[in-house]
Ligand SMILES: Nc1ncnc2c1ncn2[C@@H]1O[C@H](COP(=O)(O)OP(=O)(O)OP(=O)(O)O)[C@@H](O)[C@H]1O
């Protein structure tokens with residue numbers, strides 16, 4: 001019920017203080033009831049009431065309790081703020097550490113987890129947990145203050161009390177069935193909603209919006225029903241807990257009254273029983289009513305921790321002594337987690353500084369996987385992979401990112417100025433550097449003609465640019481990075497011929513000094529490459545200069561002819 005992992009992330013101090021304040025507050029109440037019972041006994045015995053003492057105690061207790069209430073409020077706020085802050089920090093830094101490595105969650109699920117999930121967890125942590133500990137201490141305190149007067153009814157009360165946790169456990173068993181899928185249903189619903197909104201124009205274009213609307217309405221209805229059955233179960237269990245509390249209290253008081261008539265309990269004693277019996281069950285009952293809300297927190301908690309505990313890429317500590325000049329790959333294999341067949345099998349290749357290597361092959365042949373393994377974005381490869389003379393697994397993450405850049409067609413542009421988007425590539429770049437790269441990708445004139453030039457703000461993901469402009473801007477950003485290894489994964493797919501030509505020229509130019517790997521489906525794009533690597537079902541089937549492959553390789557020739565035919569057919 002209590003996840004110990006929570007306490008590794010948040011300080012226990014606030015929680016302990018919170019419980020302590022509540023215990024002191026209960027202690028004050030017990031003192032007040034005791035003084036009250038004593039004075040009433042005096043009165044019933046015909047003695048005079050010590051008004052000064054009584055009023056003084058009432059005032060002191062009232063002041064003490066109101067101070068404690070303030071402190072408790074503050075402490076609850078502090079505990080929940082601490083929890084939210086440290087959990088959100090943990091989730092966000094995990095998200096950054098994972099980057100686009102395996103296990104990363106889609107943005108919508110991550111947002112839901114970091115916002116809603118942590119809110120739910122907060123109820124569990126700052127309200128349910130203090131109540132749980134307080135409950136145990138409070139029951140013991142009340143028992144101890146009653147047992148001195150008459151042990152039988154005190155023990156009866158103490159025995160009745162565990163009935164409430166028993167009911168809670170029983171309810172929990174039933175609730176577990178409902179709750180096991182509750183949180184994931186909730187996040188799935190959110191993800192679906194987000195997805196439908198993102199793809200709204202597609203749904204509308206294909207006339208599928210009605211169908212999706214109905215689908216989401218059905219899901220929402222199912223979720224509503226699950227929520228309702230949860231709430232009704234909560235109400236029912238509160239009723240049962242009420243019955244136990246009041247019958248327990250009645251039983252305790254009844255036995256105490258019988259003892260009173262038998263003369264084995266003092267008047268103060270019976271008054272204390274009357275005043276404290278109900279109090280005995282209140283903390284447990286409050287715990288019960290918080291339980292179902294907290295269950296949601298527990299399930300969010302396990303989701304949060306399974307995210308936080310996702311294995312992370314392990315990097316080495318080494319740096320490269322000098323700039324990256326060569327990469328040697330020998331007998332490299334890679335299998336994705338939970339997949340049976342290897343995405344790469346026994347690949348051997350080498351890449352040099354100042355060369356242009358093209359990676360070709362049919363869809364699903366392993367090109368992108370190879371690119372990601374080369375940059376250590378996927379962990380657990382087999383075989384040898386060496387940058388200069390250092391094994392990739394020995395290199396630090398920073399060294400890898402400093403020297404190698406992967407540009408694919410998912411590159412993101414922020415809703416910020418063109419300048420800010422470019423500077424992501426290199427914060428130290430000067431204005432002249434920015435114009436130089438824009439010139440290279442033939443965007444300088446376009447930017448110069450914008451009203452605000454470099455300060456012009458882009459729309460989200462550069463949606464106010466054309467596909468070609470967008471891709472060229474992403475290329476310019478990568479060039480600012482001044483890395484040594486550039487891998488371009490299908491950056492020319494879906495762009496106009498003019499942009500494609502510009503991009504290819506830039507890449508050829510870049511390959512004079514840097515190591516460029518270019519993944520493409522179009523063979524006519526790779527005719528100027530220094531070497532072409534042909535992938536087929538995870539294997540590297542052919543390597544060679546394009547002219548040589550055109551001459552000697554059936555596979556390449558056929559593929560090339562096929563493409564030429566397709567292009568002709570399309571034209
Ligand atoms: N995240 C993943 N989890 C499991 N399997 C994957 C994952 N990504 C790719 N694969 C599988 O690995 C194989 C190689 O995929 P990869 O993306 O490397 O191909 P590709 O050559 O880049 O294809 P394309 O030209 O279509 O981009 C495919 O069979 C694919 O289904």
Ligand SMILES: [Mg+2]
Nearest residue numbers: 367368369489
């Ligand atoms: Mg690919």
